[in-house]
Amino acid sequence: MARRRRNISVAVSPLMAWLQRFAVFLLIIVAVGMLVWNRMDARFGSNARMLVADVMSPLLNVFSQSSASVSQVTERFRTYEELADENNRLKEEIRILNAKAQTLDELLAENDRLRMMLPIRYKTAAAEQWNWTRALETGRDIGETKRMMAFVVADHSRRYSRSVLINLGRSESVRQGLAVVNDQGLVGRVREVGAAAARVLLITDPNSQIPVIIERAELNAFVRGTRDSGFDLETGLPFDYLRVEQNFMLPQDLEKIQVGDRVITSGADGVFPPGLLIGFISEITPAEARIRPTVDFDQLSNVLVVDYPGVDINADLIAAGAVGLQGLGEN
């Protein structure tokens, strides 16, 4: 028996030695295989990533909350002059916004009157946008839409993937594809969901593509994130920008775009609600049009996860057509 065991160990030991010697190479080959698999199927590793995020989320929460508390404390130690300046600036802003709100109320009332005169009534993109803006301002849910407050616990927006980790997961009904916004505009969409955390792909990631409307030019287009940064000439600080996809545009359409044009979501994908602000056209070159996002991705902390029921565009068009035909028939 002992001799047999010795014979086996004599036969096996060179193999084990070989395995130990080349274990590093074998594992590197395995890792390269994982990378290739990841390239072919982006969902690969998603479960592993979210499992790790779930395990680490308590620790991440502690660090994030601590840093937020430190920021709050340092914020309190501001000089009297700074506070007075800020107070004056805010008063001025309130005055301007009040004036704007009054004009807006008048315009809304006029808009309602005009819409009542129309035979066909259906929700326009502008009306939808207004609802959304109101919902975000007042904190009320609209229709079947749910909104959930989340806290950014890990920031990978400056590393390989432009994404952040938030402290909500499946347990809070967060699911893949939900839109994420803050008070400045569209932040991104939920890419991966774990039990207690979710990964949000930012709109500045090259893998993010969003259908938009360039308002003044009345153009439908797609925008995509980039890895490049632009420089703000006033502050001298770098900022991330998005690019208008030209593959889906006619050459003459690009000529209609001007610097300063507002870019909002069109809602055509049924993922993002229409009318969410993305940014403004910041630069136009013969090769591309760049958008500077309104969201400050360097200071992301609190965000809203928006469970938008989505729009079945075909059904909406059919419904609108049916109402229109009925209206004509009645007349």
Place this chain on the structure above:
Amino acid sequence: MQTILLVLDILLGGVLRRIRIAVPVLVFLIFLALDASALGLGRGIAFLPDLAFATVLFWMIRHPSIMPIPLVFVIGFWTDAMNGSHMGLSIIAYLTVFYMIGSFRADVEGSGFLFHWGAAVTGIAVYFAIQWTFYSAYELEVIAPFQNMIRACVTALLYPLVYLFNNMLRSFLWRGALQTEDRYFDGA
């Protein structure tokens, strides 16, 4: 004061010394979470030193028995998963550094701090270069390397602090049994 320190040493040290094999991994996890957490630094987080990697590197050079190949693989896997990067990227970088450190560890062993730092700087350069190369290959485009270069430089410059911290931790954890256990674990 001495009594308090003694009580703390018995309580804290007693627990930590029982799980001392796991302590470097715990330190790695804390540094990784600290690195990933949103510290409110904004764009500045791109240039933070990679303290988690530096910790693993210290133990690879100083006490390789604490960092066997399977653990290095798991650490790379964990790093990729935590950072939301492509799975395999950090694993390749970690394993390459592991192999490289192993090949010249005999020359570094027993030498002074400067030799240790030299080995660490080489490891840091290789780690970031491998990550950049494979990431560029994965994306099929040459990614701007400046961010990786700056992170590598900051990590290399701050490595002495990581060395100091982990060396103190090592002395604390292996107090009284350092010689014999080193011989046992390192197979020396």
